Amino acid sequence: MDFRTLLLNEFVFLDGGMGTMLHLAPGELPERLNLTEPARVAAVHKAYAEAGSQIVYANTFGANPLKLAGTGVDPAESIRAAVRIAKEAVGAGVCVALDIGPTGQLLPPAGQMTFEAAYESFRVMCEAGAEAGADLIVIETMSDLLETKAALLAAKEHTALPVIVTMTFTETGRTFTGCPVSAAAMTLEGLGAAAIGINCSLGPKEILPMMQEMAKWTNLPLIAKANAGLPDPVTGEYFLTPEDFAAYMPAFADCGVQFFGGCCGTTPEFITAIRKKLENLRRGRRAARRPAAVCSGTRTVLLDMPRVIGERINPTGKKRMKQALLDGDMDYLRGEAIAQTEAGADILDVNVGTPGIDEAAVLPMAVQAILEVTDLPLQLDSSEPAALEAALRIYPGKPIVNSVNGKAESLETVLPLVKHYGAAIVGLTLDENGIPLSAAERFAIGKRILEHAQRLGIPKEDVCLDCLTLTASTGESGPSETLSAVRRVREELGLQTVLGVSNISFGLPNRPLINRSFLSMALTNGLTLPIMNPMAEGMMDTVRAYRMLAGYDENCTNFIAAYQNAGTTAPAAPAAQNDNLTLEGAVIHGLRQDAARLTQAALEQHAPLAIVNDMLIPALDAVGADYESGKVFLPQLIQAATAAQSAFGVIKQHMLSQENGSQADKGKIVIATVQGDVHDIGKNIVRLLLENYGYDVIDLGKDVPPQKIVDTAIANQVKLVGLSALMTTTVGAMEETIRLLHQQYPDCRTVVGGAVLTGDYAETIGADCYAKDAKATVDYAKTVFGA
Amino acid sequence: MNPQALDRSEILMFLRTPELDAHLSEMLENCIETLCKAAQPRTVYRVLPVAHTAEGVTLGGLPLQGADIALHLTGCKEAALLAATLSAPVDALIRRAEVTDMTRALMYDAVAGAAIERVCNDLEAEIKAKYPYPYYTARFSAGYGDFPITQQGELVRLLDAPRRIGLTVTPHQTLLPMKSVTAVMGMSQQPVRDARRFCCGESCAECPYHEDCPQAVLD
Numbered sequence A: 001m002d003f004r005t006l007l008l009n010e011f012v013f014l015d016g017g018m019g020t021m022l023h024l025a026p027g028e029l030p031e032r033l034n035l036t037e038p039a040r041v042a043a044v045h046k047a048y049a050e051a052g053s054q055i056v057y058a059n060t061f062g063a064n065p066l067k068l069a070g071t072g073v074d075p076a077e078s079i080r081a082a083v084r085i086a087k088e089a090v091g092a093g094v095c096v097a098l099d100i101g102p103t104g105q106l107l108p109p110a111g112q113m114t115f116e117a118a119y120e121s122f123r124v125m126c127e128a129g130a131e132a133g134a135d136l137i138v139i140e141t142m143s144d145l146l147e148t149k150a151a152l153l154a155a156k157e158h159t160a161l162p163v164i165v166t167m168t169f170t171e172t173g174r175t176f177t178g179c180p181v182s183a184a185a186m187t188l189e190g191l192g193a194a195a196i197g198i199n200c201s202l203g204p205k206e207i208l209p210m211m212q213e214m215a216k217w218t219n220l221p222l223i224a225k226a227n228a229g230l231p232d233p234v235t236g237e238y239f240l241t242p243e244d245f246a247a248y249m250p251a252f253a254d255c256g257v258q259f260f261g262g263c264c265g266t267t268p269e270f271i272t273a274i275r276k277k278l279e280n281l282r283r284g285r286r287a288a289r290r291p292a293a294v295c296s297g298t299r300t301v302l303l304d305m306p307r308v309i310g311e312r313i314n315p316t317g318k319k320r321m322k323q324a325l326l327d328g329d330m331d332y333l334r335g336e337a338i339a340q341t342e343a344g345a346d347i348l349d350v351n352v353g354t355p356g357i358d359e360a361a362v363l364p365m366a367v368q369a370i371l372e373v374t375d376l377p378l379q380l381d382s383s384e385p386a387a388l389e390a391a392l393r394i395y396p397g398k399p400i401v402n403s404v405n406g407k408a409e410s411l412e413t414v415l416p417l418v419k420h421y422g423a424a425i426v427g428l429t430l431d432e433n434g435i436p437l438s439a440a441e442r443f444a445i446g447k448r449i450l451e452h453a454q455r456l457g458i459p460k461e462d463v464c465l466d467c468l469t470l471t472a473s474t475g476e477s478g479p480s481e482t483l484s485a486v487r488r489v490r491e492e493l494g495l496q497t498v499l500g501v502s503n504i505s506f507g508l509p510n511r512p513l514i515n516r517s518f519l520s521m522a523l524t525n526g527l528t529l530p531i532m533n534p535m536a537e538g539m540m541d542t543v544r545a546y547r548m549l550a551g552y553d554e555n556c557t558n559f560i561a562a563y564q565n566a567g568t569t570a571p572a573a574p575a576a577q578n579d580n581l582t583l584e585g586a587v588i589h590g591l592r593q594d595a596a597r598l599t600q601a602a603l604e605q606h607a608p609l610a611i612v613n614d615m616l617i618p619a620l621d622a623v624g625a626d627y628e629s630g631k632v633f634l635p636q637l638i639q640a641a642t643a644a645q646s647a648f649g650v651i652k653q654h655m656l657s658q659e660n661g662s663q664a665d666k667g668k669i670v671i672a673t674v675q676g677d678v679h680d681i682g683k684n685i686v687r688l689l690l691e692n693y694g695y696d697v698i699d700l701g702k703d704v705p706p707q708k709i710v711d712t713a714i715a716n717q718v719k720l721v722g723l724s725a726l727m728t729t730t731v732g733a734m735e736e737t738i739r740l741l742h743q744q745y746p747d748c749r750t751v752v753g754g755a756v757l758t759g760d761y762a763e764t765i766g767a768d769c770y771a772k773d774a775k776a777t778v779d780y781a782k783t784v785f786g787a
Numbered sequence B: 001m002n003p004q005a006l007d008r009s010e011i012l013m014f015l016r017t018p019e020l021d022a023h024l025s026e027m028l029e030n031c032i033e034t035l036c037k038a039a040q041p042r043t044v045y046r047v048l049p050v051a052h053t054a055e056g057v058t059l060g061g062l063p064l065q066g067a068d069i070a071l072h073l074t075g076c077k078e079a080a081l082l083a084a085t086l087s088a089p090v091d092a093l094i095r096r097a098e099v100t101d102m103t104r105a106l107m108y109d110a111v112a113g114a115a116i117e118r119v120c121n122d123l124e125a126e127i128k129a130k131y132p133y134p135y136y137t138a139r140f141s142a143g144y145g146d147f148p149i150t151q152q153g154e155l156v157r158l159l160d161a162p163r164r165i166g167l168t169v170t171p172h173q174t175l176l177p178m179k180s181v182t183a184v185m186g187m188s189q190q191p192v193r194d195a196r197r198f199c200c201g202e203s204c205a206e207c208p209y210h211e212d213c214p215q216a217v218l219d
Helices: A030-036 A038-051 A075-090 A115-131 A145-158 A181-190 A204-217 A242-247 A249-254 A268-278 A319-327 A330-343 A359-371 A385-394 A408-421 A439-455 A478-493 A501-505 A511-524 A539-549 A554-563 A583-588 A592-602 A608-628 A634-657 A681-692 A706-715 A728-744 A759-764 A774-785 B008-014 B022-038 B067-072 B088-100 B102-130 B149-158 B161-165
Strands: A055-057 A095-100 A136-142 A163-167 A195-199 A222-226 A257-262 A293-295 A300-302 A309-313 A347-350 A378-381 A400-405 A424-428 A463-466 A496-500 A529-532 A668-673 A696-699 A720-724 A749-753 B042-052 B057-059 B062-064 B076-085 B180-188
Touching (some): A030 A075, A038 A075, A055 A075, A075 A095, A115 A136, A163 A222, A181 A204, A181 A300, A195 A204, A242 A268, A249 A257, A257 A268, A319 A330, A319 A634, A359 A378, A408 A424, A408 A439, A439 A463, A501 A529, A583 A608, A608 A774, A634 A681, A681 A720, A681 B102, A706 A728, A749 A774, B022 B088, B042 B102, B042 B161, B067 B180, B149 B161, B149 B180
Parallel strands (some): A095 A136, A136 A163, A163 A195, A309 A347, A668 A696, A668 A720, A720 A749
């Protein structure tokens, strides 16, 4: 039976639980049975086929190389056997699906398994399944959207089989990793699934409302495969009878579900009961078009009103951002992401294009770092298709790609990527002849871009057009032509409209005023996606006021929430009002804003280095001494360090703005949490303190391979490497790193720390110093570099 | 989670500080509030047969390695294998704070420690109510004593924890989400040998488990 033929049926019947039917003994591995007891597996398939299942899932759910490692079962061999067993058991009238379950590990941002490792494991499964003659591929019980994407891409890129996908949600309407139904639906449809749905975790009663929600977000056929109710918390057994289960199915049919089956606790009797219940029923009709929206793995943003795209993560004209990118300082990007999120941005633009940066390597890294600290959807911004593709692969969700333009080369290279990865796209209304001056010509290019996109199967609601803001000073008709083009695109094509708002004021005085005014005009003319700085004065105010006045803010709820406390300030921290406060005092008392303000003032009279040496470090020493003598404790120490950090931020910014840029750095130190370890709060505290004392810290982050640490140390000729490990299982990686350092870069010293280490143990693994805490690391650094 | 349910003195212990000034106390209360809102505690457990063999002890057929866990379960015919997690949003909260304000990150970390302890205590009470035995051992986790942390993966699989509560384990045996616990609690008709966690009785500061141990005495 061909899957596409099956799709012509009003309803398609899947199978029920496999584990339930195999009656596994404790510790028994279902995938081993394909090789040892094929008859036992075949009997299950046969029973389902006889009950009326039109698709059976081969016994391959856990036949993933990552899961079977160490079991002695070869995944490909088990899969080939499983597909063969199923095909023989059910005959030609029933489709056999290769069944792919999760790896059991998490991908970023929640976990540390790489996209590539997950993809590779799924590729092995897909190729074995296709080779053995599976009719389709099922990806099921997925919780992590990025893992699901890895599996779906592996299936699509290595086989020609149809792929259907079901994810598993908790009673919160989200998966364990926080993925909402809407994000799952739009992402999986964009990536080319043939049908999508929900399986496992809950019973039909709990799944029904989520299914109704999913139906709103996709045009694809829907799949429902619920458990037989909720399990007994102790025994794990299920209690819903086949009839009780089937009683829910007409409601599923009503919301448009086409594929019906069961998951844990269901048996062939359930399939029989479902078939009987749905006899003579028809699927409910569904809305023809899904809403315009984008998402991250944890948040959906509907494009149903003006949404702000934060522009701050872009090195153009920003020295500090450029420097951060060149230094690989992802924390700076993370900080900008958090600040824009808190300021009210809905989507964040990410652009890392600057000379000296390999965008194809850095863009995905930046995307991953940013998604660790914000759940906003991202706009991937690059003119390099290779960089876009690298970021598109590892992005969990549906991003916007910025951008394609009317040039043939751009349309031919960028749009296929957008289609393949199911993204939304920004089209710039320029072409081989540059940016046309008139609105009519820009509109025409925009229309052409839309037509190209639609020809490739990119739906209209995923196309956004940027009619391009030209600087107002270059010609008095510029702004009105831009606005007129925006209005036409919105009214005549019904597309989302994008503008980089602040370009309007370039080269003019009082830019904030021009930007605010132009933003207001553009919104009135149909701008839906302003790219802007959400922290810039008055910009978010304008957007909020517009949303309220234009009827997007029911009962003015959001506007009131944003401004009802305006005018009242947060309670003052101690001594904040003290006019006699010194920079030293601000650091000692942990007053961040004051420390920054006083540093700014000090820079008018003192050299940066003098501020560091004569004010910041003595203050930190004083706190450090109090900490060691037990007068203050860790929270106070860290608070002082954080205040000093904000002072250093000001100094760094100041030095970047000076052309000669004299360095205050006392020396470079590489620090890392070793391979396998993901607990890095201790390492981050060490970084903070080292930076406080003026050291230039290259922080490689967590889970860092030994050779990478060594290579970085050599490339930067650092004198000291700091390593952190929290787990007994990762101390081995620490030892290995030190061994490699001794071998390849013997002049470098090492300092180690972390919960499982002791002085003696540090000596055993060859470290030069064991630091019991962050303060001790600083003390050791002083001896290495000379205080 | 209910913010009032968390033991303030335990949080201070995790912060390694005897007291906080008014400003930091206010910050801590705010961190407790925020973390309790973010946390989605989930638990799963199974009560499994314990068998003592010549090689050691097995739990639901799974051989548990090391002498300490065997000693710990002496006299027990059953034990509860349990797992608890505060779920992914707590990890995200701490990650964000590590970028914006390390003091808050430190506080969240300590609050999460107390919160997961609380979740485990509640779960323990629930299990005890359902499985009344005269005696129970304390919760004993992989990584205590010579019960190797490398068995973490097997324990998680035995509970079907990835599917049941979204708790996974990395190839290096780290639980993810990070603020999670697995443990074994023995149940016995006879008095149990050691009601405390594994403890060598020597320096807590040198003990690799002091961060997890509410009884740890640090100078």
